[in-house]
Amino acid sequence: MRIQGARRRPALGREATMSCDRIRDRLELASLGGVTAGESAELEAHLAVCPACREAWEECREAAAAVRASIAPAHPRPAFHRALREAVRSEIRRARRFGTGRRIAAASAAALLLAAAAVWRSADRPGAAPALRLADIERWRLAGAATGRAAPSGALAGASSRAYFVRRDGAGRRVVAVDVATGRTCWETPVDANGPLAADASRVYCPVADDRRAAGLAALDAERGTLLWRYAGAAAPAFCRSARPVPWGDRVCWSAGDTVHMIDAGTGRRIWAHAVDGRGRLSAAEILGGRLYVADAATLTCLDGADGRVCWSQRLGGDDAEPLERPLLAAAGGRAYVVSPLPRRSGRLACADLADGRLRWTRLVPWPHHVAASDEAVYVRAGEVTAYDRDRGTMRWSRAAEGCGPLTPDGRFVHFVDASGGGRLLALERGSGRAVRAIEGVRSCEPVLLAGGLGVVETVDGIVHAVPVWTP
Known part of the structure; x- marks a missing residue:
């Protein structure tokens, strides 16, 4: 009768055999591999000669197996098992006060189920998802995308159903247009893109470096890829990656350094x-209802989109924000959400009313990689993906998720890549955080681009994949 999973460290100063009471105290932990190698040998010796304890041991093993089968995540992490064992230890100590023998085993088994479920909810994921493999469901793939932290991220023009990404070309780079439905390459144009792309139905916008190595913006024709214009009015140095351009009708808004630029999309004229x-540096802009919102590390500013006039400006908190880091901004449902960078990789999440800038609430959060918003909540990605209520700032749900990829909300779901294990593309319900779909084998720090029922994502190996997105 071999007890599996014992940790290999010597037992210190205990007698060769154990009493039945001491055996019963350790059976639950032994069923989870939570005893030392010395304790395991002593348990085996006792169980070989004691039928009553053998029966209790079988009960514990069955209870532990049932718990594992019912709640263990599909991709368990070491932190889950460590937290589970600590929860079980606490529950066993509490169960000892209420009896011995089978009563301890039964009480501990029930407590184990509850404690493990609580640990799973806090340490892993709120809800299992049907798992698919990327290789089994992808519609097409295309290699050669630029990768790494300094690589520009892609963009999608929903009206034209084309995806755009940057491909390395020796020492330079090319912007590539791909038909989302088929994966066919439509055109490639040499452009020294050094920031995130954006697109509308007519043009693709690329942050670039001008001849003076200052930040600039270029526009390409979305149909043919020809260069339409270059804007060189920014004073920010090219090595500081500018924010993502924001198309807005016949204009495009672009933040570079501490300045917001509104540019004629057809001519490139300021x-x-x-x-x-x-x-410090400005966030990417959000434009809603004819007004433009932009944030630096300490202030949220509302500008009139037509002429750049300041409508209001709102301080976001103390003077402890880090000006060298770009703040994150999202807006929806009459609210603006700003994460200001703080020292020691933390952040301050502030919610303000879009009408007048009045602060609704603030709270501290781990410094996130991305923030997104819907009418009912704001979604923050740090070491986990967390949804906060728009009105009170209270946490609605949270899910552990490794990696740095942006969040892509759509009508009912939030799509993103969880980099744990071999990586997976997830779809969570916006309201509950429940995972409704998982595509295994996806590792990426890029956004999931949605069009025509497909999701397009660029993985860390420089391959662009298209997969069907979740539809209920």
Whole structure:
């Protein structure tokens, strides 16, 4: 009768045999591999000669097996098992006060189920998802995308159903247009892109470096890939990656350094520029209802989209924000959400009313990689993906998820890549955080681009994949 999973460290100063009471105290932990090698040998010796304890041992093994089968995640992490064993130890100590023998085993088994379920909810994922393999369901793939932290991220023009990404070309780079439905390459154009792309139905916008090595913006024709114009009005150095451009009708808004630029999308002519007198680099802009919202490390500013006039400006908190880090901004449902960078990789999440800038609430969060918003919540990605209520800032749900990829909300779901294990593309219900689909074998720090029933994602090996997105 071999007890499996014992940790290999010597037992210190205990007698060669154990009493039945001491055996019963250790059976639950032994069923989870939570005893030392010395304790395991003593348990085996006792169980060989004691039928009553053998019967209790079989009960514990069955209870532990049932718990594992019913709640263990599909990809368990070491932290899950460590937390589970600690929870079980606590429950066993409590169960000892209520009896011995089978009563201990029964009480501990029930407590084990509850404690393990609680640990899983806090340490792993809220709900299992049907798992699929990337190789089994992908519609097409295309190799050669630029990868790494300094590589520009892709963009999608929903109206034209094309995806755009950056491909390395020796020492330079090319912007590549791909038909989302078929994966066919439509065109490639040499452009020294050094920031995130954006697109509308007519143009692709690429942050670039101009001849003076200052930050600039280029526009390519979405149909043919020809260069339409280059805007060189930014004073920010090219080595500071600019924010993602934001198409807005016949204009495009672009933040570089501490200045917001509104540019005519057809000609590349500056319409207006506004330097924000605040702290450090600006976020990408959000444009809603004719107003433009932009944040630095300490201030949220609302500008009139037509002429750049300041409508209001709202301080977001103390003076402890880090001005060298770009803040994160998202807006929806009448609220703006700003994460200001703080020292020691933390952040301050602030919610403000879009109408007048009045602060609704603030809370500290781990410094996130991305923030997104819907009408009912804001979603923050740090070491986990967490949804906070729009009105009170209370946590609605949280899910452990490794990696740095952005969140892509759609009508009912939030799509992103969890880098744990071999990586997986997940779809979570926005309201509950329940995982409804998982595609295994996806590792990426890029956004999931949605169009025509497909999700397009660029993985860390430089391959662009298209897969069917979840539809209920």
